[in-house]
Amino acid sequence: MKILLKSATIVDASSKHHLKKRDVLIENGKISKIAATIPSSEKIKEIKLKNLHISQGWFDSSVSFGEPGFEERETIENGLKTAAHSGFTSVAVNANSFPITDSKGHIKFIKAKADGNAVNLYPIGALTVGSKNTDLAELFDMQNEGAISFYDYKKPIQNANLLKIALQYTQSFNGLVQSFPFEKSVATNGVVNEEANSTRLGLKGIPALSEELQIIRDLYILEYTGGKLHIPTISTKKSVALIRDAKKKGLNITCSVAIFNLVLTDNVFEGFDTNYKILPPLRTQEDVKALLKGLKDGTINGVTSDHNPIDVENKKTEFEHAHFGSIGLESCFGALNKLVGFEESVKALTGLKNAFNITSEKIEEGSTAQITLFNPDENWEFSEKDIVSTSKNAALLGTKLKGKVYGIIANNQLALNK
Structure with missing residues (x-):
């Protein structure tokens, strides 16, 4: 051609x-x-x-498709069509299907479904068997089959020793461990950011502390073990400061931010619209300002759409019972470009390639x-007619x-x- x-x-x-x-x-x-x-x-x-x-092809480090198991949310075929429509030449697909992607057989299946597509699909393998936070999955075998990192999607590594062992073990084959910044015992059953708005609206809060405590713990473990650690979708001012300090120390740490946490704040919950129920939750304007600063100074390595299709039955329900998540591929560039301009946007949408060991092809x-x-x-203006995804849960x-x-x-x- x-x-x-x-x-x-x-x-x-x-x-x-x-x-x-x-x-x-x-x-x-x-x-x-x-x-x-x-x-x-x-x-x-x-x-x-x-x-x-034109720019180097964009890479999204966190997308979710339903297949296998939740095809009504999004098939791999339609998900990749959505990614191409949205400007992404490569996507990393989370291990939150059914069954969980925790073996080389599962990695092989997902790669085969994407074979021949314009968009490169890179599977993320679950860190633990069934993402149950008990035993490490077969990480080495999954990486040999094509997994580019290991992550129990949106589930914190509660056992500190498990993270320690994972970081030590993956060094032997240059593996990348991801740790979701969420201390569950502090967050309890929270659904939105813990602040004045959550109190006023009577919604259970997720304090910024739950994210920051987990990051502090993870950074201490990383300093002890060495290895490569990626913290996905940070959302608070303090998180930015903690990672900035860790990078100054020379730790091999990268992080991302979801586009929603750069654009929206917890002021949107007045109408109890469950499309705004995402994890990490939407925070304050002060947090948004710090996240943008962290993106511009390189503390935050890149932006993800954190695309997470949810079927209507699990979104159009009471706020407390609705699932966390929003689709984000189709609106990601337009939202980011409006905030920071096209040069910074391209940088943010290609900035995580190196961390995930994806080749950057210069325009030469x-x-x-x-x-x-x-x-x-x-x-x-982003409207429902602009949605290519099967699910329509768009924040x-x-x-x-x-x-x-x-x-x-x-x-x-x-x-x-x-």
Whole structure:
């Protein structure tokens, strides 16, 4: 396949073409030529789009699909279609299906379901058998089969010794352990951030302390053991400060933030809309400000959509009984771009590749084409018609966004939005 991108502004700080408008010729999945002007022909598919910008393909470190077990929420096929529509050339898929992805057989199944797709699917293996926080799963075998990290999705590692052993063991094969920052005994049965709003509305609170205590413990263990630790979806001002200090100490620590925690605060709960019930919970404006600062100064390595489809029966119910989670792929770039601009957005949406050992392909001649196409200037409002996911539980519905994705080029395939 030959594709010619016309007058594309290249957004790639590692490329000599950064922020320059160029024609880009792609042949058989490789970038063969970049120049001010490249002539077209009948044998070349020409792509000419309004205000076209291109960057290295984006990577989402935390997406959930339902398959296997919860296909009514999202199949792998539709999930990858949603990812491509949203500009992601690679996604890491959480181990929260049924059965839990805790063996090399499960990893093999998920990879096979994604075979031949434009989007690269990287399975995350469960850290413990059945994600039950008792015994370590077969981590080495799963990594050999293609797992890129180990994580019991949204479940804290309650046993400190289990985390210690996992960090020690995974060093022998350069594995990445994830630890969800949530001290359950402090959070108890909380459903929203513990603050004035939770008290006023009569909703059980999840204190910031529950996140921060777990992070403090995990950092002490990491300092003792060595190894690689990723803390997914932090949400508080203190968490940012703790990780900033740990990085200054030289610990091998990375972290992410979910797009919702950068855009929304706990002021949205007035109407008891369960789409806003996510974990970690939406915090205060002070927390949002600190998270944005942490993203800009590199303390936070990247942004995730934390895409988590939930079926209507488990969302359209009483607030206390509704499941945590929101879809986020379709609105992620538009929300982030409005907050920090397209250069910072691209940095945030590619910043976790190194931690998860995913190759970054520069936009240079000779590189493999793993490219996201977008217009950073289009203003729009996110509505249900923009949802590609099977589930519609979107916390950012009705939010004004900036920046539209045109599609992706990856794995020698072109996936353009209609």
